[in-house]
Amino acid sequence: MTSRNAWDMLRALLRVLAGRAPLWTAQTPPHGREMSPSSSLQPALSAPRFCLTLSLGWLVPGCAYLLLDRRHWRRGVIFLVALHLTFFIGVCLHGGVVWPVWNPRDPAFSFVNNLIFLAQVGAGWPALLSLLAHFEGWRFAAAEPRVLYELGSFYCFVAGVLNILIISQSLDLGRKKPFEILAKE
Numbered sequence: 001m002t003s004r005n006a007w008d009m010l011r012a013l014l015r016v017l018a019g020r021a022p023l024w025t026a027q028t029p030p031h032g033r034e035m036s037p038s039s040s041l042q043p044a045l046s047a048p049r050f051c052l053t054l055s056l057g058w059l060v061p062g063c064a065y066l067l068l069d070r071r072h073w074r075r076g077v078i079f080l081v082a083l084h085l086t087f088f089i090g091v092c093l094h095g096g097v098v099w100p101v102w103n104p105r106d107p108a109f110s111f112v113n114n115l116i117f118l119a120q121v122g123a124g125w126p127a128l129l130s131l132l133a134h135f136e137g138w139r140f141a142a143a144e145p146r147v148l149y150e151l152g153s154f155y156c157f158v159a160g161v162l163n164i165l166i167i168s169q170s171l172d173l174g175r176k177k178p179f180e181i182l183a184k185e
Contacts, residue, residue: 053171090152095152
């Protein structure tokens with residue numbers, strides 16, 4: 001990118017931020033390229049496919065991209081491996097998903113712990129397995145806090161939040177078709 005193009009883009013951005021120019025109109029996509037009628041933004045996911053992507057994307061972390069189409073399978077495999085690895089590193093550090101106290105009148109109640117629990121459950125089946133292990137008292141779950149318990153729980157938290165973000169991004173990609181012209185570049 002030349003400095004001339006960078007300055008032009010900066011000026012255009014400042015005009016948009018100042019309210020003097022629209023970001024883009026329905027007829028003109030970004031960068032001033034013309035758009036063919038078939039490339040308009042149309043819904044691409046039907047309701048059953050949307051529900052399938054949402055539920056399987058939650059249950060199997062990283063699977064949401066695998067359900068979109070062939071263009072996103074590499075990214076889906078990377079997310080599948082990375083999210084499982086992140087959660088299982090957290091379990092190896094004696095972290096895991098622990099059922100919080102839900103009664104606000106209980107002295108052990110903590111709103112932050114409840115939000116962290118909801119985020120950790122976003123990791124899908126590994127979080128459900130960790131929760132089952134906590135209830136059953138299995139050995140790999142953290143029954144009592146150890147030295148790296150909080151770090152392990154944070155890894156489980158990160159895996160859950162990343163899976164929630166990946167699901168929302170994949171549903172957004174599946175909801176709209178990209179501009180054909182921009183996708184070719």
